[in-house]
Amino acid sequence: MSHCTAKRSWPSLGCALALLICSHASVGAEELRIGFLAPTTGIFAQVGKDMVDGFQMYLDEVKNDFAGAQVKFIVEDEQGKPDTAVTKARKLVLQDKVQTFVGGLLASTGYALAPVSTSESIYIIPVAASDDLTQRDAGKFPYLIRTGWTSSQPSHPFGQWACDQGYKKIAAVGADYAFGYEVIGGFQKAFESCGGRIIQKLWPPLGTKDFGPYIPNLKQDADAVLTLMAGPMSLQFPKQLAAAGNKKPVLGGGTSYDEFVLPAMGDEVLGHVSALQYSAALDTPRNAEFVKKYRAKYGKVPSYYSETNYTTALMIHEVLKRNNGKWPGGPEFIKQLSAMKFDTLRGPVSFDDLRNPVQNIYIKKIEKKKMFGYDKDELWNTVIKTYPNVSQFGQFNKAEFLQQPVYSRDFPPCKFCE
């Protein structure tokens, strides 16, 4: 009896197997597995949501179809911790066997994730702006490419711009970590090389809520204040600065006034100026459409975090288009991508030989106005000047630039501080 059933089940098993193979073949298309690391819990959860939403929005637009390749999008929570990010990246590489993992928020997370990249699973960096990954350490990590920016990239033209405004002395307040050093350091180098002076540098710890010990110490003879805030600090600092009766112009690094926090800000930030490679208020038809669609879908204006991830998805798509929906392999992917030119939401983007974008940097002033047909007065980062095609070295000579150490708490030294 049992013998009989066994005999009978063989053909059906064979058929099932054949079916399995058939069904697999009939799908035919290659599966592209993209791992995505963003902090979806913890103090950076809001930023993490913007990152995921940006990427997801592009995938939804093309229905997860990259030139025939079916995209499997795997989001992992990196919790804003480098350590966790590495574990999750290894999960993506070992278990999910992703062709590429994308993401990482903090500069320190970027440095931590770089060694995880291999030729099988390359690392694409839309956000983490750690300078050295595409500067002095670029040779160490051949399997990563950056689609976002380096921390100091917007700071170089911004320093020049500050000189052009006639500022002579500036006092700086920056979050006490790598990203802060690199943004402020880049500004200082540019500003001092055109005759300005940074007369003070204060470093409140990342996550500071009460700036009481810092604001009264700001030097009174400064012409302007330069700030670099991140996460929830961005909201607190301008409020407390205004409450202290500040009348000086305020300049900020991109994340101080990015749209992830701008809608929550009040009139105290009107007239503040910052520099970044994107603004939601970029007045191009493409961006207007993007902002409206994003806002309709997620209920808020896109931030640079949304844009850079949307654009990253688009770039991966473009490379796959060239390869007829086949993943060309990590090294080849990087080679092709870095040779391509894109017309993106943030403007034209190409890559330098260290695999970092060359792109427009926008000087943006916060204004209250109506935009894109919305009927309420809102805060927008209005672009007041565009520096086209800025590389990560800005106005400086690449070779000389790479000779100097990476920007840090002590570099450039504060020559004019007392």
Place this chain on the structure above:
Amino acid sequence: MQSQWAKILAVVAAVLALAVVVPFTSSFVILLVTRALAFSILVMSLDILLGFTGLASLGQAAYLGIGAYVTAVLATKYQFGLGYDFWLVVLFGILAGAVLAAFFGLFAVRATGVYFLMITLALGQCVWGLAYRWNSLTGGDNGINLSARPKFGIDLSHDVTFFYLVLGFFALSLLAMYVMVRSPFGASLLGIRERELRMRILGYNTWLHKYIAFVIAGAFGGLAGVLWAHTAGIVSPENVVLTTSVDALLMAVLGGAGTLVGGVIGCFIVFGMREYLSTLVPWWQYVLGAVYVLTILYLPMGMMGIPERIRQGRASGRPNAKKLAVVPS
């Protein structure tokens, strides 16, 4: 005594089961178990203070940190500890943890209760401050990447090999700590936990006993640090920050303080939720929160209190137990 042997057998069986089963699981699970094992050495070292001596420390991550930084700095700056000299690094890590604890103990051990908590917190933050600010040595906020694991005859970059190494260290640490807490010295620690004044009257130098326990805990913390550095592949101030100390404390309490094994269970639960469950569902934090709350409410002895709890439940089902329960009312 009978039940003690049963418990030992259960633990040995569990360790052996890990050794046999884990290599056949997915590579990600191997990685997670290795991480949890390395970290649970730190949790057990904290349990010596918390569960056996009655000293709740909020600075245990400092020893993990110093062990990890010693490993990372030697490996990246001097290429030391990537071959057979790895064993020297293990020794250095243990010594570094012990020396740091010997120094901190001078300030901390005289305090008790909440003051001990505060002093260890402050000292732990000092180490964090150093790690964060001493850029030239520690790489500041970016931390230090370890490019490769040691190779000596065996290649530790192979995850299964490394898992066995960590499991070996874990088993040895558990054994050593178990022998220690069962020794007369361990008994004196228990005495101090229960009533320090009485111990002093009995002629014990309680300060010295606590100090030695503190140093031993630091030494094991240093060992955990060496393993952690190679497990994670990155050492950053995140390893030394207050939340890491709090994590260790929570894990010990969750599993059951004063049991050594409890801390390990707590460690596996937390790592399982935070690093495995979080890959499956986005609401893992609620589960973790619920586990904490329910443990505090219903299992004041932690997970290790569950058998006791069941026994009580059974006992209260019996008639004589009911009678007992009636008496107070």
